Amino acid sequence: MSASFIPKSVSALSAAAIAGLRAALPPDRIYFEAADCLPYAYDNSRRVSLPQAVAFPMDENEVVALVRACRQFRIALTPRGRGTNTTGATVPVEGGVVVSMERMNRILSLSPGDRLIECEAGCTNSDVQRAAAAHGLFWAPDPTSADFASVGGNIACGAGGPRAVKYGTARENVLGLNAVLGTGELIRSGCHTTKGVVGYDLTRLLVGSEGTLGLITRATLKLLPRPAGLRTLRVAYRDVSSAIQAVTRIMGQPAAPCALEFFDTDAVALAQAWRDCGIPADTGALLLIDVDGDGAGLEADTIAISNAARGDGLVELRSAASRAESEDLWAARKALSPSLRKLAPRKINEDVAVPITRLPELVSGLGALSREHGLRIVSFGHAGNGNLHVNILADPSDPAQAGAIEACLHAMFRLVLSLDGTLSGEHGVGIDKRDFVAWEVAAPALAVMRQIKRVFDPEGILNPGKTLPDAAE
Template structure:
């Protein structure tokens, strides 16, 4: 351990209110060395703050001794957001769950960073309200992590993503000032929108210590439908048909043939294996409206050539239909141990073209590729299944991932729809943004964090950095 770091730890011991919230033991620290992406990086110390002024003190000390700091929620990041890639301090926010207030009149929630995402919607439900963002990790992830990464989810199609629900923040800046951004109002044009800049900045511009979240009235009813397509292109046409007919479903999820086969092998559900694609559509809203709309959706799916359409008669049947989608992730990790979950996103009209590109990539690199995800908003999840111990296979996977990103950008899309850039996608940033675009982002980072100590090694590529999924 270098001298500056030792001094930092020493001073920190005197600053922290409860020494038990500072972890130095290697066994403890090892739990903070990874997330749901790739790589193992042991931090030098873990601190579990529970107050904004404590975080501010930590940042001031960290600047004095030039020690890197990495905020971390529950470590469910798929892009390496909380990985301590340059050593230093992990700030573990998962213990800071003291505030979860619902204000039904102003229709908002006030939350501290360690609150579990799903708990917010659960608390809102008691007032007939809803917190829509629903990343699949919602029952495990903290809202702090969701805010840092601007998490999405299936409901993004109708309701938008985490950022669309953030009215205000309390933030500790990289140099340890405590600021408030936004507030309790939906409309706010007082100066630059720091709220929306910080949400999704992957913990590189500030540490979120409180958030004011917008809630919406809970829709009184839902309807679910499953449609099977012999041709993937027809499923894309069905999506367009429904949306241009003036119907915005809450969710429009797609599973390809490989996803269906994986689910059937894992837990047989009677799904046909000879279809190209399966669409799951959920409508929500007024019962009279969606009762009429579901009939229209069924008709539209059949018009574009759906082989079969099944409308759930009740909530039990709806849950049954959704189970197939829920099983995709557990089913595919049974095939091989390593899952590379991507979220390259294309304009909705380019989904059929993206499928063609993915098919070609799968064949060219001989990889196990499964495609599912939020087709309604173009946010597919191509998942590559591999074995990290197989160096030769992982090399092919790396090349396939690079080609997959290039395809998304060529089709007018983006590297990441909801997982974030982190360490994984940093090498591809300039391809999408150009040198000038990336430079404007770097200027903001440099002006806010002149010592570059807050979550370094994320978003911005190191010179010559390449995607590496292989272990040494």
């Protein structure tokens, strides 16, 4: 899909505003030339909107100074990690200043005894994982983009990943945050302990808020002990229905998989085309399951999960013979999203989630929508917590397909909500889903959210145009 430029009418920054911004940061860390700003005009959503300036703070004091300058001159301010999000959350739709946190990338402290790490927002997920692994620990969120995505971005979007089925998402694994509000005030939320109920839980409010309430500058993350053993199971089924029924059986018994990924028929073919993994030719759907643990417990859980996976439609249940084979299987999973672009010029990627017991209805409903609208729909993802990446594929040069996209997307969202689901499991809302938020969140709750936004950001300068629809909508 080609880049989508966002038309806008933005007044040029005044001389006083430029002087105020330059006073906040040294001249080598704030750019105003269009050529310098262009790399920060887009993210993985492929939307493009040019900012008027890009700033690179090095510490919290500079973030505070920058926000205060933007507030004084009513300049829109868009926080940015590494731009890996897919919903346009870091596209500066109203111009203004992009605040890149990439240079605030230090690990500040690590306490194995307390099982926590404190880092700046610009650290990558992989930076944290390497530091924690040296002590036999890990941070739970593991998005596909972990090698590049920043911790601040993971938190702002509420990222999860495959192992969220057992260990939770960012929201369950952040102990505390430092953030600069739209008022220019630096606040600290949470604590350095796993128990703490003093005051309101601002940490969980900031997680997933996409920079609309505050610029996250520092995070205290909960670390978990890394299990000694890991087993990877590849379970092939003759059709999608058999695989989805197996998911409900697996999640309905006590042994919890670390990860439980689903591949529909097209996703299986793409994975096999990317690398020949010896998937049986009559495979119509696939589950990729990680089981972790220690000693006898790992063995018992693997047996229990394998037994639950067996049932009608089973073609093959195979345990990876080595760590290398396991890594090959997961590499094929991670290659799925970019591989989809081989099937159609345009890909609309949604990450809806429903209760696990409603997955059969979701998958059946998606098949019906594909037939009704004449569009190919490919689904894969984190079936263990009901979170599927649903990809609507289309050729925009075909008038029938181009005209069917919006109706199909709307019908899919209605289907998800009818199944007690949510429109975003881990990718956030950004631009792409903000107009649909009112479909899921009732008016009284939305009104409270808008009041919270005004308290945190009175002038509305923080990441405008994201997360919440306008009151008139």
